[in-house]
Amino acid sequence: MTTGSSSPESDAAGSAxxxxxxxxxxITKRFPGVVANxxxxxxxxxxxxxxxxxxxxxxxxxxxxxxYGEHRPDEGQILLDGREVRFRNPSDAIAAGxxxxxxxxxxxxxxxxxxxxVLGSEPTRGGRLDLAEARRRITEISDRYALxxxxxxxxxxxxxxxxxxxxxxxxxxxxxxxxxxDEPTAVLVPQEVDELFGNLAELKREGLTVIFxxxxxxxxxxxxDSITVIRRGTTVGTADPRATTTKQLAEMMVGSExxxxxxxxxxxxxxxxxxxxxxxxxxxxxxxxxxxxxMTVREGExxxxxxxxxxxxxxxxxxxxxxxxxxxxxxxxxxEDVTSWSTRARREAGVGFIPEDRHRQGMLLDAPLWENxxxxxxxxxxASRGVFIDRSGSRADTARIMQEYDxxxxxxxxxxxxxxxxxxxxxIVGREMSAxxxxxxxxxxxxxxxVGAQAAIWELLKDARAAGMAIVxxxxxxxxxxxxxxxxxxxxRGRLVASLDPxxxxxxxxxxxxxxxxxxxxxA
Amino acid sequence: xxxxSAVLRRIGFALFGPLLAVVVALAISAVVIALIGEDPLTxxxxxxxxxxxxxxxxxxxxxxxxxxxxxxxxxxxxxxAFRMGLFNIGVEGQYRLATILAAAVGAAxxxxxxxxVLVVVLVAMVVGALWAGIVGVLKVTRxxxxxxxxxxxxxxALGLSSYLLTGPLRxxxxxxxxxxxxxxxxxxxxxxxxxxxxxxxxxxxxSGLYGFLLVAAxxxxxxxxxxxxxRFGFDLRATGLSPxxxxxxxxxxxxxxxxxMLISGAIAGLxxxxxxxxxxxxxxxxxxxxxxxxGIAVALLGRSTxxxxxxxxxxFAFLDRAALPLQFADIPSSVVTIIQGTxxLAVVVAxxxxxxxALRSAExxxxxxxxxxxxxxxxxxxxxxxxxxGGRRVRTGVxxxxxxxxx
Numbered sequence: 001m002t003t004g005s006s007s008p009e010s011d012a013a014g015s016a017x018x019x020x021x022x023x024x025x026x027i028t029k030r031f032p033g034v035v036a037n038x039x040x041x042x043x044x045x046x047x048x049x050x051x052x053x054x055x056x057x058x059x060x061x062x063x064x065x066x067x068y069g070e071h072r073p074d075e076g077q078i079l080l081d082g083r084e085v086r087f088r089n090p091s092d093a094i095a096a097g098x099x100x101x102x103x104x105x106x107x108x109x110x111x112x113x114x115x116x117x118v119l120g121s122e123p124t125r126g127g128r129l130d131l132a133e134a135r136r137r138i139t140e141i142s143d144r145y146a147l148x149x150x151x152x153x154x155x156x157x158x159x160x161x162x163x164x165x166x167x168x169x170x171x172x173x174x175x176x177x178x179x180x181x182d183e184p185t186a187v188l189v190p191q192e193v194d195e196l197f198g199n200l201a202e203l204k205r206e207g208l209t210v211i212f213x214x215x216x217x218x219x220x221x222x223x224x225d226s227i228t229v230i231r232r233g234t235t236v237g238t239a240d241p242r243a244t245t246t247k248q249l250a251e252m253m254v255g256s257e258x259x260x261x262x263x264x265x266x267x268x269x270x271x272x273x274x275x276x277x278x279x280x281x282x283x284x285x286x287x288x289x290x291x292x293x294x295m296t297v298r299e300g301e302x303x304x305x306x307x308x309x310x311x312x313x314x315x316x317x318x319x320x321x322x323x324x325x326x327x328x329x330x331x332x333x334x335x336e337d338v339t340s341w342s343t344r345a346r347r348e349a350g351v352g353f354i355p356e357d358r359h360r361q362g363m364l365l366d367a368p369l370w371e372n373x374x375x376x377x378x379x380x381x382x383a384s385r386g387v388f389i390d391r392s393g394s395r396a397d398t399a400r401i402m403q404e405y406d407x408x409x410x411x412x413x414x415x416x417x418x419x420x421x422x423x424x425x426x427x428i429v430g431r432e433m434s435a436x437x438x439x440x441x442x443x444x445x446x447x448x449x450x451v452g453a454q455a456a457i458w459e460l461l462k463d464a465r466a467a468g469m470a471i472v473x474x475x476x477x478x479x480x481x482x483x484x485x486x487x488x489x490x491x492x493r494g495r496l497v498a499s500l501d502p503x504x505x506x507x508x509x510x511x512x513x514x515x516x517x518x519x520x521x522x523x524a
Numbered sequence: 525x526x527x528x529s530a531v532l533r534r535i536g537f538a539l540f541g542p543l544l545a546v547v548v549a550l551a552i553s554a555v556v557i558a559l560i561g562e563d564p565l566t567x568x569x570x571x572x573x574x575x576x577x578x579x580x581x582x583x584x585x586x587x588x589x590x591x592x593x594x595x596x597x598x599x600x601x602x603x604x605a606f607r608m609g610l611f612n613i614g615v616e617g618q619y620r621l622a623t624i625l626a627a628a629v630g631a632a633x634x635x636x637x638x639x640x641v642l643v644v645v646l647v648a649m650v651v652g653a654l655w656a657g658i659v660g661v662l663k664v665t666r667x668x669x670x671x672x673x674x675x676x677x678x679x680x681a682l683g684l685s686s687y688l689l690t691g692p693l694r695x696x697x698x699x700x701x702x703x704x705x706x707x708x709x710x711x712x713x714x715x716x717x718x719x720x721x722x723x724x725x726x727x728x729x730x731s732g733l734y735g736f737l738l739v740a741a742x743x744x745x746x747x748x749x750x751x752x753x754x755r756f757g758f759d760l761r762a763t764g765l766s767p768x769x770x771x772x773x774x775x776x777x778x779x780x781x782x783x784x785m786l787i788s789g790a791i792a793g794l795x796x797x798x799x800x801x802x803x804x805x806x807x808x809x810x811x812x813x814x815x816x817x818x819g820i821a822v823a824l825l826g827r828s829t830x831x832x833x834x835x836x837x838x839x840f841a842f843l844d845r846a847a848l849p850l851q852f853a854d855i856p857s858s859v860v861t862i863i864q865g866t867x868x869l870a871v872v873v874a875x876x877x878x879x880x881x882a883l884r885s886a887e888x889x890x891x892x893x894x895x896x897x898x899x900x901x902x903x904x905x906x907x908x909x910x911x912x913x914g915g916r917r918v919r920t921g922v923x924x925x926x927x928x929x930x931x
Contacts, residue, residue: 321772323771323772342774342776343771343772343773343774343775343776344773344774344775344776345774346774347773347774348774353772355772360766360768360769361768361769361771361772362769362772363766363769364762364765364766364769365765365766366765367761367762367765371758371762374758375762375769375770375773376772376773376774377773378755378758378759378773378774378775379755379774384755387754387755387756388753388754388755389752389753389754389755389757389758391753415882415883417883
């Protein structure tokens, strides 16, 4: 069981001898085919705001889920106030005084603030809901931490900042002493960020501990008392925000050591393959997710797009693939306007696609490998003959792909779900390469694959480029971007804000542009 | 070799769920029968007893087959939509409306034999397809859940056919206790297969074996080919397995929804025809109802594959036939309904168990394969695992042109 929430509240702010509020020792968490966290060390003092920073996919969320009891670590210990705890589920974590404010709010719109806060732990008296007591406690919490909540407001009438405060109140209502805030500023405008930081200061003053997950380094430096940096699933170090510059933090985050691959001679040819002209895509809510992107990809050229996730890269990929309608602009493939073409027509015209989320867009997990070979190539040999599926042809070709691209599986009839992430990805890469596309859209092609597969995929992309393929490469791995790209753009809030020469730029520079810390007048 | 074993394993898992469901359902039913004070063994004996004389047995089998044909078509109609992840609950309304209109058209026209039947069949299919098509169009244009709209359309279809039956399409004399449409003339009836039975040396049954059995068989084969062998079927199944992956592969999800509903509805239109063209010859207040809903159960039990649905339809028909003998034996015939109901519940649970077992076995197989070649040397030019940075320079034997592959 857990240690309960009777922790000593007297030792408020970081007296040296006091036990740490939260300590993680050697946390390792594996998922099939991936090690999400490896030997993570985290030491959070009571009464501080502790930031955990790292790129997307670095393992921050996995770590916080471990701490919040959503899954159990494979190795390592969790200590609260110096005592080891084992959480079987979030209820155990809540009972131990840990609360989580998720990035995406989990509120019922048609309920009042009061109802949302008590939802799930309703106070009762004689079996009936005791709203008077709940109202008293919520008002007390709101006053104490200056949250400014009115219990009877409907949540649907509240702005984003207020909703976030409701989430915080929910956690405090359950007597949390340690709050985990997962990317809390991602949804806020600067003014709301200031308000949030004011609230965090109140929480700190009351002796509460805050773990603050972010990749926005400037904000982190403003609000945090100490920082732990995570990269590729493991802790790379801690930093004092007062003594560290944003640049140094970025270096820690993306890895400063940079063994640039031996730069091959350029294979860029003259013929443009993909031309985007002022492409705009709506995010569904009327705001532009992609805002006036213009770029050209030529034969034998790899165009890399760097950016913090959620800045329009996914929407740009969808637009190129025809999965999302354009709000404006034009897309041309090999000189032909394909703006109104269907996804299938584009694929038939020679567009290959390595999707960001292979389980969602790249595979039929419950189907055998040979059917996955057909996916995306339904209308072309060897997958089909006329209106019929060529079963033996695609089986044979699947066997060939497995051989050539080193996909380790019992055979073409194996279900895709049985393969490790790396093998699934190699199958997808092999499948897309086998159709010898003119243009390959590769979104995070090596995400979540092991080192061997990563190297193999890199090599394949380079060979394809040498053979004249045009490649759009979107990645969160800056080494990958710099190592593979012939030209490099940075995407921020839907725009291409910088155009860099991968031969001379460094991950730190790139990181600066990605977070908006640097700007460039001469952006393309 | 490994391919056949993989296929065999999959078939094993495919059979495991339904078989488990039937066994569990029988066990539960036995308990229920015992609780109402009857002997379960006697009840089961009555159910499997097809008759004493050869002619009785042939008659029983004909009754089972005649019931199985519409059930099979109903299961097929549900399954086609099911394979794409669409829940067509509107099969009931689709076939009722299709049948009454087909009956009216069949009675109104006179054509030479096969042509007459063909017209009736086509009318039924078109009506069913159009009625189901409404569901598809509502879904892609307005985002209405097909579950909701198809249930709603059931009520409209039933109301509409009642109105048509008592109003414009009424063919029975006023005052008759059973209201029906006009009778379809001889040329529009589907000949029975009794000649085939006697030709095989079997006793002639009292009622005719529906010739529509052949149509159902053809429909089953066509659906099997469509789903398994054609591009369209692949797109359909891919959409059912993962709508997002299908869309990324170039499937137009909206068009697929409409097309699938049209096909499902066209098959649904056939459901009433075995009875209409084989024994009733008119549509009336007493016409077989509920086949659309039973079709959902049959499709579930048959795991949405034509062969499975055929077996499931035969099982349900077999159970239905037993209702009458059970009554003769003073055992409530609702035992049959209980068995069918528990089968449906059990099959949902059992399918899930089977799915997990299959998944686990597949994962084991995959893991074994992953470990295998790695230990046994690099057969296909596997890149050795190197450090994160050095890995970039690793040479692989995998260029993008198949010709220069090094073995």
